[in-house]
Amino acid sequence: MTDTDDIHELDLLALADGLLDHDPARKAAVEATIARSAQASARLADYRAQTAALRAAHAGVLAEPVPARLQEVLDSTRGASGPWLQPAAAILLAIMAGLSGWWIGQDGEEEIPGQALLDESYRQFALRGPDRDASALMQSVSGARRTIGWVEQDVAIRLSAPDLSSEGFDLIDKRALRNGDDQIVALDYVSEDGRAFSLFITLRRENRPGPIIEEERGGVVLTYWHDGPLASSLATRLPIPEARRLAEAVRHEMRNTNTTAPPTSLEPKFRSPDEPGKGIMADTTGTAADAGTGGVSPRVAPIVAPN
Amino acid sequence: MRETKWLIAREIPRLRRYALALTRDPVAADDLVQDTLERAIRKRRLWGGRGSLRSWLYRILYHVFLNQCTRRQRRAQEVALDDAPDPVDSATPEGSLVHRDIVTAMQDLPPEQRAAIALTAIEGLSYDEAACVLDVPVGTLRSRLSRGRESLRETFDAQEPRLRRVK
Numbered sequence: 001m002t003d004t005d006d007i008h009e010l011d012l013l014a015l016a017d018g019l020l021d022h023d024p025a026r027k028a029a030v031e032a033t034i035a036r037s038a039q040a041s042a043r044l045a046d047y048r049a050q051t052a053a054l055r056a057a058h059a060g061v062l063a064e065p066v067p068a069r070l071q072e073v074l075d076s077t078r079g080a081s082g083p084w085l086q087p088a089a090a091i092l093l094a095i096m097a098g099l100s101g102w103w104i105g106q107d108g109e110e111e112i113p114g115q116a117l118l119d120e121s122y123r124q125f126a127l128r129g130p131d132r133d134a135s136a137l138m139q140s141v142s143g144a145r146r147t148i149g150w151v152e153q154d155v156a157i158r159l160s161a162p163d164l165s166s167e168g169f170d171l172i173d174k175r176a177l178r179n180g181d182d183q184i185v186a187l188d189y190v191s192e193d194g195r196a197f198s199l200f201i202t203l204r205r206e207n208r209p210g211p212i213i214e215e216e217r218g219g220v221v222l223t224y225w226h227d228g229p230l231a232s233s234l235a236t237r238l239p240i241p242e243a244r245r246l247a248e249a250v251r252h253e254m255r256n257t258n259t260t261a262p263p264t265s266l267e268p269k270f271r272s273p274d275e276p277g278k279g280i281m282a283d284t285t286g287t288a289a290d291a292g293t294g295g296v297s298p299r300v301a302p303i304v305a306p307n
Numbered sequence: 308m309r310e311t312k313w314l315i316a317r318e319i320p321r322l323r324r325y326a327l328a329l330t331r332d333p334v335a336a337d338d339l340v341q342d343t344l345e346r347a348i349r350k351r352r353l354w355g356g357r358g359s360l361r362s363w364l365y366r367i368l369y370h371v372f373l374n375q376c377t378r379r380q381r382r383a384q385e386v387a388l389d390d391a392p393d394p395v396d397s398a399t400p401e402g403s404l405v406h407r408d409i410v411t412a413m414q415d416l417p418p419e420q421r422a423a424i425a426l427t428a429i430e431g432l433s434y435d436e437a438a439c440v441l442d443v444p445v446g447t448l449r450s451r452l453s454r455g456r457e458s459l460r461e462t463f464d465a466q467e468p469r470l471r472r473v474k
Contacts, residue, residue: 010449013456017427019434046460051428053409053463054328058429061324067337070319073344074312115439119358215444 012040016047114213114224117233120177120184121200121224122217125235129220130172130188130196162199162253164189167246169197197236197246212247214240223247227255311351315344318364321430325365328425329372331414339375343368365430365440369422376418412463420455423448 011030014020020027034040161171169189177184177200187199212225221243224233232254234247322343326336346367347354354363413421419441426437438448 009453013427013452014434018431019427043460047456050409050456050459050463054413054424054428057408057410058324058328061327062320064320064323066316066319066323070323070337070341070344071316073341074316074348115358116353 009043012044012047016044016051018051114226114231114233117184117200117202117231118215118222118224121198121233121235122220122222124177124186124200125198125220126218129198129235129237130190161187162250164246164249164253167249168192169195169246195236195238195242197234197238197243199250200233200235202231212244212251214244214247216240225251227251230254311354312348314360315347315351315364318361319344321361322364322368325425325430326368326372328413328429329369329418329421331410339368339372342371346371359436362432362436362440365426365432366442369441372422373418409459409463412459415462416455416458420451420458423451424455424459427452 011020011026012034015027015030015034020030034044161174164171168191170191171187172190173188175186177186184200184202187201188196189199190196210226212223214221214223216222219237220235221238221240222233222235223243223246224231225247226232232250234243234250236243236246238246319340322340323336326339326343327333330336330339343364347364350367354360413424416424422441423437426432426440427434432440434445434448434452438445441448443451
């Protein structure tokens with residue numbers, strides 16, 4: 001039941017904008033409440049008049065022909081001419097054996113930081129987060145030591161799994177994900193008392209750090225931050241304060257253990273994944289077979305010695 | 308690539324409408340859309356088929372718009388005092404009686420409030436979607452909407468949309 005106290009100005013706005021149309025019960029409750037208040041009714045009328053005027057004032061644009069210069073923007077770009085497709089900016093993610101570390105790489109600039117990673121983190125966590133099946137979790141502990149590796153093209157940096165034992169969490173699984181052209185490492189952690197979270201890491205171009213931001217979707221708390229060449233997100237069903245504390249702990253651990261050791265030594269000695277170096281595994285999810293597509297010689301740049 | 312271009316092309320009319328709501332000026336709006344399209348093509352891998360293309364394009368457009376606002380502000384600050392126009396005397400009839408149609412009233416709002424209202428009232432995005440486009444929490448979006456709508460109530464008169472005395 002909705003009483004007057006539950007009706008706020010934003011309900012008026014939502015009603016005026018038609019955003020309650022999909023929720024007839026709420027819409028009826030808001031309308032009934034507003035009808036009892038002359039002030040609220042006047043406000044709603046004003047908001048509706050604004051919305052109607054705004055839509056009317058801008059309605060003509062949709063029917064106008066698209067100016068040629070805008071269409072030309074799309075027509076003039078050739079498929080393979082952009083720098084985004086140049087071989088040197090190609091992608092690689094290689095995960096090292098065991099817990100010793102892995103390499104991760106990606107091309108592309110980051111225009112809208114984190115949203116794609118957050119979206120994929122949420123999707124992955126909802127699909128197969130570590131808290132979905134506790135029994136399966138325990139069985140998969142050995143999975144953490146399973147080698148996951150795929151080698152494609154350029155490697156940028158190498159990193160190690162954050163050790164969160166001080167927080168009571170053990171790494172139980174890690175896996176490599178593909179999301180379009182993006183490549184993400186997913187790490188699942190659980191604690192003995194049944195708490196769980198997944199950590200998702202991908203590479204970014206920019207080096208400046210950013211704050212930890214949070215959002216909640218469908219009962220899943222997502223935190224995101226970027227630090228150095230990595231963008232990370234953490235997905236969990238734990239309360240927001242705990243999720244934030246965990247995110248801070250992860251970021252702290254990743255910084256302290258020099259998880260990445262990148263740009264200083266980013267004068268990579270490229271070598272072919274066909275001749276994998278010490279510690280590079282070729283099991284798996286493996287797309288090593290795809291690495292040479294497009295006539296691009298896949299290259300791997302070992303940056304840091306294994307931990 | 309061809310498919311992505313086709314998908315982007317379908318969004319141009321909506322991008323023009325959103326840009327017009329932000330800038331008011333049709334030429335400036337098309338400039339804004341053009342910059343947005345160039346950027347979108349250049350960065351299309353960032354979309355990569357995930358999520359709503361429309362929202363992604365709105366986001367780019369908004370970022371480009373904010374960058375333009377910043378540059379414009381900077382240029383305005385660099386104008387020498389001798390070159391600056393005389394301030395309008397609000398005590399004169401011309402100063403106190405101004406056109407207040409909804410488009411003009413929108414332009415008096417701060418850009419972030421204008422963008423929030425345009426996305427929800429004109430483009431029909433939900434509050435969650437609009438917050439995502441503007442890269443702000445939903446609470447922030449609501450606050451911008453609330454303030455912006457209230458400002459419009461003071462400056463836009465639906466009964467007398469063309470002329471209204473400013474208090």
